[in-house]
Amino acid sequence: MARKLAIGDLHGGLKGLIQLLERIDLSPEDELIFLGDYVDGWSDSANTVSYLIELAKQNTCIFLRGNHDDLAHRWLESGEMNQKWLEHGGQSSIDAYRNFSEQEKKEHIDFFNQMFNYYKDDEERLFVHAGFTNLHGPDFEYHPTGFYWDRTLWEMVLSMNDALEPGDALYPKRLQHFKEIYIGHTPVTRIGYDKPVNRANIWNVDTGAAFMGPVSAIDINTKEVFQSDPVHSLYPNEQGRN
Template sequence: MRTLVIGDIHGGLRALHQIMERAKVTTKDTLIFLGDYVDGWSQSPQVIDYLIDLQEKQNCICIRGNHDDLLLEWLDENKDNLLWYKHGGEATVTAYESVSLETKKKHIEFLKALQNYHLDDKHRLYVHAGFTNVNGVHYEYFPGQFYWDRTLWETALSFDTRMQRDDLFYPKRFTLYHEVFIGHTPVTRIGETTPVQKANIWNVDTGAAFKGPLTIMDVDTKEFWQSEPLNQLYFDEKGRN
């Protein structure tokens, strides 16, 4: 009866299979996926198929990532985005060339149903990127911040651990939830390949879009399991730069 949180997958189905096996996931476990299921490696459609199937077998909470939102715009509105192409979208567009219209419709339904965030009964927040409103996620003016914001993580990185909660400069966003689990900004940017905690923020994006592994973590014990680096699992692909 564990609660397991999974970082950004970015089309790496092989890595997803690995972490599910290594963590010995069962149908009794609750799985919380932090978004960015697509863009990067070649199996984005297959990742979504896997998640749709998994939702029918056990409790799965799927959060919306910015790359998932970009894919929805392309699938549902035929909206091109050259910047998206350069950041993993091209591999996804290529992968969808062999996907049937019926499957695309199922994927659109899945993408539209993604949650912007999840707050559990222990007051732990799960969100792809962050939030900006100092009163919390329920007061966020711009929903896109949930899957685009980087200021929450940037603030956490610069946090002074000597600061007390009643300090005038203590970040108010850090006082609102017991813990916050995010992805979006890979910890490989600060030279790490395992989950990083700063203040009460946990970043579980360990760089699977690039040359890092995919991570699944038990939110209670903080034990985690990882795949092989994605560039080794997809050694014949370029991936994202």
């Protein structure tokens, strides 16, 4: 039976992604929704993008735009960069592209251009890298950067009273537009977890692959979780974003 799987942040950890897909026992019928941040971290950033381009030829794949993807895309397309990006994984992406041809870089630019800021399925589920701020939902967002930079959606549900129900007057309006929301961007390792975390109707699937955690996937319908080994153990001679 075909599955729909959401996959958390990768940060150049291609070895972790390959191991994860082996453990999922991926079928060509499975649909994969990648929550963004494919680059900036481990040494395989460019190779990860190449792998995803090929993966999309055999499986239905939805690729969401992460903040690191946006920064790497800007550098690839125009040379734009800043010191903060270089300090937070950007240099690893620059290094990863050193041996790539101009044609290969163009294919990757096309890949970045075709990403989605968010994706809604036909069962009232939203998939977005970071979040959105407009009370009326993502379709009314004023600026696209919130989709891949905003942390307030996740911070809000972490601070919510667990007793609040969707019909309550104080239940956040942002959460009422969807049955479920799947995000990445903020590693759950920051709050002491190493598996995807559910708060209210939000699932955070970023399990810290850029640092000391694994790459994770969750079956949207069954909530079964799949994980690689901690990615740092697959790149023992590297620092990642630690």
